[in-house]
Amino acid sequence: MRTLRFLLRKEFLQIRRDPAIMRMLVVMPIVQLLLLGNAATFEIRSSRMYVVDEDHSPASRGLVTRLAASGRFEIAGASPSMALANQALLHREVSSIVHVPARFERDLVRTGSAPVQLVFNAEDGAAAGILRTWAGRIIAAYSAELSGEIRPATATLAGAPVRGAGHIEVRARGWFNPGLDYQAYMVPGILVLLVTMVATALGSMNIVREKELGTLEQLNVTPVTRAEFIASKLIPFWVIGLGVLAFGLTVARLAFGIPMRGNLGLVFLGAAVYLLVALSIGLWISTIVETQQQAMFVTFAINMVYMLMSGLFTPILSMPRWAQWIAQLSPVKHFIVVMRAVLVKGAGLGAVLLPLAILAAYAAIVLTLAVRQYSKRAA
């Protein structure tokens, strides 16, 4: 125990002496959190729309007015030329086009039906699909409104209700996060990722650095046991990591107003176990690789999996089955589950017992692997 204390003091001194490390561990995650927390949103603001009205009738103007009045679309340009509209779409000046063909109103009056063309820039993925649905609702509502004013010539028994042809009113409600607030969902996840990235990188460079500098050989001939050695490498970053997480949560609370419905002690219990996993994985890498450069590339590969496959940015449910298994391997995923459940849904210990158990088992396995791997080198 005495040995461990001395080793720890040495590690802490080393970290404190290198201002670059403290900057990366503390300042970088917080600064990135403040910036990225604002940017990580799929929230669809109003779409800039180009209007090509070839009809110039009260009906076509009414349609454009309804689209603009909905707040979902913002008229950013208008001309009778579809070519100009296409150019604007190509250059991302607008993200949608509504094209009302000539004789729109006449067709409505004569045949009771007229087409309207909607073009969306599908470069931004899911947003285009949602905009399409919105536009569809607005147009359907306008049709219903017009039905009261225009009586088409071909209408059968105008005004009389016809079987099955009524209007279905859809009301939508989102549970657990009714305002579709992205920050409550994203900010804790981003914080975890940032702290993990730095911690894994520092951990993975730690032992291999001693290897490269030749000081590991010196340590190997001392009476320091393997467990003491690994512990001395683990504990400082574990303590600092927890500190940064606490600081980050405070910042997230103040800057983004993320909810904290559950017991914070539970979050930190989760964080303590989780950081053990993340740091052990880093140390394990460090015992396997030969150079800091290799350590870095392995860390890069693992951090990419953490970042892109933890379900933070794209849903795990959408991934192919084999990828869902890989996602289960990411400790980040399990900790984000704990954090969200406790902070956003106010869950208690019972609800997060499973992910906590997974993390604990994970920590035990990886730590054992790291200690054993290191002993091989020491032999």
Added chain:
Amino acid sequence: MSAMRGFVVKEFHHILRDRQTLLILLLLPLAQVLLFGFALRTDIQGVRLVVVDPAPDASTLALRSRFTAGGTFRIVGVEATTAALAPRFQAGEADQAVVFEPGFGEKLAHEGQAQVLVITDATDPNTGATMQAYATAVIQRYEQEAAQRAGPRGVRIVPETRMRFNPTLESVNLFVPGLIALVLTIVSALMSAISLSREKERGTLEVLLVSPLRPWEIIAGKVLPYLALGFANVLTVLAAAWFVFKVPFRGSVLLLLGESLLFIVTCLALGTVIAAVTSSQRTAMIAALTGLMMPTTILGGMIFPIDSMPGWMRPLTNVVPGKWFILISRGIMLKGVGLGDLWQETAILAGMMAVLLVVAVRAFRVRLG
């Protein structure tokens, strides 16, 4: 100039001799683009739906079968009241619920108006919004078709929608160009940051600085071999995009290759600057990795649309080189535009490269003093 040539040859030897690292550098980007290209998608399949239908009738049954028809929805339960919903949502057994009002078909037929309530688990707001839009679209289509069958009653405006540049909303087409930008940014920046900071740490940079080579020659010599390696990466990941993911290449492939080269040089220069301002290999690598990964992913427009960000945030995305490369590669691949439409993005990237190179060379010259 021959000193320069000798130096470059020596650098190439360095890289070629370390087979293990060379293999990692060649295969890692390809492996990552393949892995994440398959894993990242936003289209949602198999939404678990609970139907609350207090009084089933022809209309509600027809609408229910509409939901199961596409494969997007899977009905996991039919309830008579909404009381059973909350526990099912909390247990995570259901993602969405469609609640019909009592006498739905009757009201629809005779009053011409009926209500449906769509409840969605919005814990993940993105998935929630998409599921909501899917469900609304199904109901809307049913309503339209019913209206068509019933014959004209009142008037109907028929929207014809077109999804320009990515008609099927294929996730792969959106993510692969972004993924390429992300992977190339980090691999290139890491490579040049490592090669320079290692010389610095070992003290061999001092030797180079007192040699007749000028600072820019040292940097060029260090970076050139990695340029070759980076270009090899471009070829492999673009081949993966084309053969594996079938991303359309509507524009000029030659232009795309040229732009990729420009982008790699920019990222290599970025790595050089990072090496110049940090003191050890470890700091340089961690700064390059953690300083670039999240910002490139989030601010580059690869996953989160830049239009969705708050107004003050949007100009900040301009400093991310990946953003410009994503605009260029999506432009060439999906929109089929040429240099005439991309000159602005290209000029910005070239400007970034110039600034970074100047900063890098200056930073190393300062060390001489």
